[in-house]
Amino acid sequence: MDDNNMGDNSMSDNNAEMWQGQNIVNCHDYPIHDNSSAERAALVSRYRQQLDENLYCSLPNFIRPAALQAMAAEAKTLRSKAYDNRSRRNCYLQRSEDASLPDNHPRNIMQDASTRMIAYHLLPQNSPLKTFYHWPAVRELLADIVGNQPLYDNEDLYQPANYVCYNDGDQSSWHFDSDNAFTVTLMVQPAERGGNFELSANTRSDADQNYDHVAKVLLGEADDTVQAVGREAGELCIFRGCHSLHRVSQVAGDTMRIMGVFVYESAPGVVGNAEVNETVYGIAR
Ligand SMILES: O=C(O)CCC(=O)C(=O)O
Ligand SMILES: [Fe+2]
16 A cells, blocks of 8 residues: 555545444434434424425435545446336336226326436445445434334345436436335435426325326326425435325436435335336346
8 A cells, every 4th residue: 555645534545444324424414313312303303294294305415425425436336237227107117008098097198217227236335325224323213204113124135225327318207106105315416407306296195096187297287286306416305206296307418317215114024026126127037
């Protein structure tokens, strides 16, 4: 080793230091590691209320700049191993139409999506994204905000924490997330242009699929219900994607949009479905 470089303790220095939760999260503004602090309790109640009212909440500057840079660098390094996931799909994430239903039924409104998926098994042991995901303070904060006590890590080989990358021309079409009662994303690097996260809150409920309204959102006839959710680098977003149609508008420019996506469960030992892993990550069954 070059003597001149000795003593440089920065996290970017050959990953010499192990990442720890407290080096990743901006614990100054978000003292989430201290369960007994009044500040933490205030954060929980503020974001819980936002989530209840808007079906999403976002926590700006949640990640320290050095960790964010390391995440962006990691995603760029792994980009060549990503699965290029292109599909024409409906908002229920199905790729085939239903001939028994009319053309204007949401089940038959097909739209194009393309994203680049970096699955969990590609992340190195000292990955900042992985360390963030497994930090109990993060999981416990999310559990308190979404109100599902307690939460558990997902134990699938591919699903727990991913980078989803969007290059020039990529987009995610209107969809509902399946299964999970909430979705957690972290903006690692926004696009130069486009790549806006748009959401039409409460488009359906467990009791009512609300097909007429869903079709209007898909066809651009209910734009007054669509909100653009701002996403700066380092912003953590929690949203109820299962009941609210959402999409990412087309990305333009040379800067890759990099998003961290995390899956938590309300029971221990949950693994993903092989068919889902095949379509999302290109993993052969
Ligand atoms: O990239 C985003 O902002 C949202 C991605 C998304 O729809 C999801 O993770 O379910
Ligand atoms: Fe989604």
